[in-house]
Amino acid sequence: MKFSHVKLYLLCIVVGGMTGLITVPFRYLLVKSSDLRDILFSSSYSWWFHPVIITIMWITGIAIWYLVKKYPIISGSGIPQIEGAIFGRFQFIHPLKALIAKFIGGVAGIGMGFSLGREGPSVQMGGFIAKLIGKWGKANISEQRYLYTGGASAGLSSAFTAPLASTIFIIEEVEKFDSVKIAISSLLAAIISGWIASQIFTVNSYTLINTAYPDEMNIGEIAIAFILFSTLLTIIGKTFNYLLLRFQKQYRGSRIPVSIRILGIIIVTYILGYFFSGLVAGGEKFLLKEANAIHTEMGILVILIIIKLLFTTLCYATGFPGGIFLPLLVIGGLTGKLFALLLIRIEILSPEHFGFFMLIGMSALFAAVVRSPITGIILILEMTQKFNMLIPITVVVGITYFISEIWKVKPIYDQLYKNLLPANYSQSDERITIPFEINTESYLAGRTNKTINLPYGCHIENVIRNNECISNKNYSLKPGDQINISLYSKDLEKLYRSLRNITNE
Structure with a gap:
């Protein structure tokens, strides 16, 4: 193993440790804020108490908006921003300040009840920490990319205590590119x-969910149920994506003053918290409660699913720091329970088996919205420790993914990433330079500059070897060389992975 690889992996270990030390307290504060909300909304107060609390929440919301305005990079989930940083599209110029702002904004927004998840901020905070560690460790540009993947993976791992699923998510969704270095950096x-x-x-409360296989259903009934369930989840996933993007566009284009928009969402949050306290914030506690509550009316469950879906997409439109993973899992779990109650009503499923469909729903809805099926499968298995669910979850996720392909459900993070780009970026003729490192098994290693064929519109601007720029007209590329490739800015996302594959970085 090369010294550079040893250095990289040691830095990834440091990134993982530092990310855990920051994001675990972040998760802990959100748990405690949930307990405080329960006390707040379960107590009786004088009439004047309610406007006072709403005013405090309003001021908090305006403060979060100010943070996002001052540091736009912290808005929303943070996962698309990490992807952009890996591409070289975005720069984390002030990582420490952004880290503090993301932490405070996430705790404040999710803590007061916005239906957002902890995983997005945790992932981006991992990216900020990776940038700081990269500066400290004097990482080159290539190493910094791997540190970003390590930081993002560490953030997701601490959010759900799921290191394997986090590594797969980086490979499947963020990088969409596999190499040994990416896998090791992320996993460490x-x-x-x-x-x-x-x-x-x-304490892992998910292990208490009863997921015994429903033996009373024959293979034909199971097959039909899985297909219908997958179809329902795809419909909900497509609706979720549409509303998320629609509300985001309308919120940004609204002429209503920002303070009034924030006040409106604060009032909605407070009302929902007062009457349905479990639906605000991520909703994990409510999901676990429903997993052990047999006597829930189907009509009430339908209303709760609709409220959670609308409230989540509305909250995300604000741009406040927060992700969609956890709300998605809650919506998927509740949908699974709704479907199970329907099967119970027509007397083909026993009441004790609705947990079976809840876990499947969590995994499959994630696959429908994010379009990362392997992550969806492993995440739920790792979170719940219910490895007996591997086959049924895989089957339903596979069917859901297939239906999503037919109905052209686009991956939500790809669409959110595009929304971060300048409006006219696809028409721009601006050129940018992206550095790559030549590795031993690269297609380019040993080739002369005159025999290299790069994708259309790309050319090698210069080559750095041993910290010196090669100026010869004829040269051969060697492992360890840094080549700076010039390309059109509009082609970056389209060509990035191909160029990285060619260099075998």
């Missing part, structure tokens, strides 16, 4: 961060 950081999370969050 995720294991360290996940271990820190496991030392604090020692």
Whole structure:
């Protein structure tokens, strides 16, 4: 193993440890804020108390808006921003300030009840920490990319205590490119961060969910149920994506003053918190409660699913720091329970088996919206420790993914990423330069500059070898060389992975 690889992996371990030390307290504060909300909304107060609390929440919301305005990079989930940083499209210029702002904004927004998840901020905070560690460790541009993947994986791992799923998510969704270095960098950081999370969050309530296989259903009934369930989840996933993007566009284009928009959402949050306290914030506690509550009316469950879906997409439109993973899992779990109650009503499923469909729903809805099926499968198995669910979850996720392909459900993070780009970027003729490192098994290693064929519109601007620029007209590329490739800015996302594959970085 090369010294540069050893250095990189040691830095990834440091990134994982530091990310865990930051994001685990973030998760802990959100748990405590949930307890405070329960006390707040379960107590009786004088009439004047309610406007006072709403005013405090309003001021908090305006403060979060100010943070997002001052540091736009912290808005929303943070996962698309990490992807852009890996591409070289976005720069984390002030990572420490952005890290603090994301932490405070996430705790404040989710803590007061906005229906957002902890995973997005955790992932982006991991990216900010990776940038800081990269500066400290004097990482080159290539190494910094791997540190970003390690930081993002570590953040997701600490959010759900799921290091394997976090690593797969980086490969499947963020990088969409596999290499040994990506896998090792991500896994090392995720294991360290996940271990820190496991030392604090020692109780896993998901293991209490009854997921016994419904033996009373024959193979034909199971097959029909899985197909119908997958179709329902795809419809909900497509609706979720549409509303998320629609509300985001309308919120940004609204002429209503920002303070009034924030006040409106604050009032909605407070009302929902007062009457349905479990539906605000991520909703994980409510999901676990429903997993053990047999006597829930189907009509009420339909209303709760609709409210959670609308409230989540509305909250995300504000741009406040927060993700969609956890709300998605809640919506998927509740949909699974609704479908199970329907099967119970027509007397082909026993009441004790609705947990079986809840876990399947969590995984399959994630696959429908994010379009990362392997992550969806492994995440739920790792979170719940219900490995007996591997086959049924895989089957339904596969069917859901297939239906989503037919109905052209686009991956939500790809669409959110495009919304971060300048409006006219696809028509721009601006050229940018992206550096890549030549690795031993690269297609380019040993080739002369005159025999290299790059994708259309790309050319090598210069080559850095041993910290010196090669100025010869004729040269051969060697492992360890840094080549700076010039290309049209509009082609970056389209060509990035091809160029990285050619260099075998």
